[in-house]
Amino acid sequence: MSAFCLNLHSSPAAISAPQELDSDCMEHSLDHGIKPPQDAGGFQSHSLLYAGPGGLGMALEEELAMLTGDREESTDLTVLEMPVTGQDPDLLSLFRQKEKDLVLAAKLGKALLERNQDLTKQYEKMNKDLNEKLEHLEQEKHELRRRLESREGEWEGRVAELETDVRQLQGELERHQAQLREADRDKTRAVSELSEQNHRLLEQLTRVSTTRPPGGPINPTSWDMQKGFRTRRA
Numbered sequence: 001m002s003a004f005c006l007n008l009h010s011s012p013a014a015i016s017a018p019q020e021l022d023s024d025c026m027e028h029s030l031d032h033g034i035k036p037p038q039d040a041g042g043f044q045s046h047s048l049l050y051a052g053p054g055g056l057g058m059a060l061e062e063e064l065a066m067l068t069g070d071r072e073e074s075t076d077l078t079v080l081e082m083p084v085t086g087q088d089p090d091l092l093s094l095f096r097q098k099e100k101d102l103v104l105a106a107k108l109g110k111a112l113l114e115r116n117q118d119l120t121k122q123y124e125k126m127n128k129d130l131n132e133k134l135e136h137l138e139q140e141k142h143e144l145r146r147r148l149e150s151r152e153g154e155w156e157g158r159v160a161e162l163e164t165d166v167r168q169l170q171g172e173l174e175r176h177q178a179q180l181r182e183a184d185r186d187k188t189r190a191v192s193e194l195s196e197q198n199h200r201l202l203e204q205l206t207r208v209s210t211t212r213p214p215g216g217p218i219n220p221t222s223w224d225m226q227k228g229f230r231t232r233r234a
Helices: 023-029 056-085 089-211 220-233
Strands: 003-005 019-021
16 A cells, blocks of 8 residues: 655655655654554554644644545455455355355254264164163073072982982892892702702612512501602602
């Protein structure tokens, strides 16, 4: 921005015709560190001081302030009206693109939020179903364990009874086997005794037969011995 730069040491005639210079000239024409105010748009305006009579410096300073204020208002108005009037097509296009991007981002964020909510609900439902299934399985496991323990108790009692019966049967079997062995021994002993008696009787009968004369009477003692021998053999 160009500004008016006045030499404070020049004549009044020179002051009435200011020369348009850049901001560097304004910095050299300031008197001993008088700092200019800075507007909102980044431009600097320098106060004009009048050293001579008539108050011209104050009037120029007020006029410069008015011009600076008008430029600020014009700049702000241009910035505000630019997207509407379309004076800058690139800026308007960029503004519309940014607006579309914002709308798209808002829709995308809403969709992602809804999707996140749906996924959260699905996860909560799956977690709830899983917890219910786990609880049901735990109950079944507890019931099966209880039934198994009950069955094991019954089986252990039944096995104990069967083992007792087996021991009793084994004892009875051993007693019967002992009785059979004893009976076999008694039978063997009786057979042996009978065989010996038969053998003695047979010998006696043989002696009697050899000692009796032919056609003679039979000795009663011999007859009794023969009768006893036949009885034992029968």
